[in-house]
Amino acid sequence: MNRRTWSARLLVCMCVPAFALGAFAPAHATVEGPDALIKRVATEVLDTVKADPSMQAGDMQKVMALVDTKIMPNVNFERMTASAVGRFWRQATPEQQKQLQTEFKTLLVRTYSGALSQVKDQSLSFRPLRAAPTDTEVVVRSEVRGRGDPVQLDYRLEKADSGWKIYDLNVMGVWLVETYRTQFSQEITANGIDGLIASLAKRNRANNAKAG
């Protein structure tokens, strides 16, 4: 919610081009930074949706394919599912873990795509990254601006051998994994891990039927 002052904003406007020019020299040989990664992927996805009338008309298959190919390779989905399932994760068999991941992924891709297909005139704005170069876990903060109030959109990333991976997402101050942890533990307490898998699958079938 913190808003930079006018003077700071002005300073940024003046400094960014200068900095960008100065930063031109070093090659892209190093691993892409977490903020650069998010910025590139998010901008790419947003621009694709904006440029495609069929996606905006609600072609969910197309949006889901986009999310699958552009965003999912940058997500550590196992970690995301494991922390949403919480302490029950260790009790699950490898087969159950696999099913949980598959169903949870379908659910998230579907809801994320639903939100994405609503994009019209929105633009992204990124806050400067506050992290040390040695950090292996960071939070990248951004805002979606458009009609109405700006929407806060933050990402938690971890450094892996293959580069930075997203493992949690914050929309308007709400962390996704934490929200699902309550949902999941409620379901597991009542009906066990298989019960959770079944109810995720049921939710996905209902969402699919609605998509037609």
Next chain:
Amino acid sequence: MTFRSVCRTLITVCLFAGLFGCASAPGRDPRDPFEPFNRSMESFNDTLDGAVLKPVAMVYRDVTPDPLRTAVGNFFGNLSDVWSTLNTAMQLRVEDTVINALRLGFNTLFGFGGLLDIASEMNLYRSPADFGQTLGYWGVPAGPYLVLPILGPSTVRDTLGRSVEARGDLVLGLDHVPTRNSLYALRAVETRANLLRASSVLDEAALDKYSFTREVFLSRRQSAIEAQRHRDEN
């Protein structure tokens, strides 16, 4: 009955319903001791919403030309900036208060009473704030989660904040009753129309809509308040 007495009655009813509903189920969320009451209130709200508000909002969305809808949204947004300005001030957020006040000034004077949001065009973005948040900022605990009739998710503290704000509500304060009622209804429809997308995403994302809504509502309130307190520490 005044709005105030309505609120007071509601709180009393809620508290009692909660007390009587307390007997069951272990493993319940400690922030939600009134869960059975809240669940039934939510399903009442959902039924009402599905029967009246949502269909009206959908028609409104479909028949209203975009520029007009933007103007309506801007107008009510501008009214809400009055309270936001006061509340950011009470939370000692100097910069947000200045920006909110500038917004209010520009939009009221040069935006035809708030129909145009020229402030946003000038990159002066709104910092929404309400009295419940201000109470939280000064250390008042949220208290139990509460689903209010028609108004939806809240907490005991936020219900209190809301009832204080309702007394200063510029629309509710209008003397001309037909104008007041029309504006009140229009605001409700406009608000609901803005939430059409969000509610369809929510429907698809949740396993149990009730606890999902609760989680989202409580974390959102909490994180907004914590962000301000955190800012003070830095």
